[in-house]
Amino acid sequence: MNYWLLKSEPESYSIDDLAAEPGQTTCWSGVRNFQARNFLRDQMAEGDMAVFYHSGTGPSAVGTARVVRAGYPDETAWDPADNHFDPKSTPERPLWFAVDVRFVSKFAAPVPLGAMRHVTALNGMELLRKGSRLSVMPITKEEFDIVCAMGAQGGQQ
DNA sequence: GCCAACGTTGGC
């Protein structure tokens, strides 16, 4: 079982949006970065858990979600009207992939990026690297558990 | 709004 961090700008899609979905489940599509694509396509499996992270103002981890469907072709790449349309991807040769994720929890309080930076055990997280732009990244079970514990305590340590 | 970091593109 693997653990992940999923990044989203809350103005475009927030943890509350996920919780409000029918079945509290959505297709995590629109990722257009090859490294993130590889994680979606090759490594994310049903049952994996993810920290849901809001980027932008007040960047923070805000909850958790579960992968309920492993990687499959991202159909938004085939829709010319979609923001993430990419003519290089076709149903015959899909270039981009998506997974389905289901809402699991919203933290009692968001865990700010700055708070995570102060936890030595989280220092290895890709998220904390300066210039990190990956929207899908692996984390360890230990990191997942620590972030969840911080969220349960309202972000305190 | 600014700027650093990064990925992608395209000329050579």
Place this chain on the structure above:
DNA sequence: GCCAACGTTGGC
């Protein structure tokens, strides 16, 4: 294959 230019991301 190199590298400059450009667009995008994301923290501040």
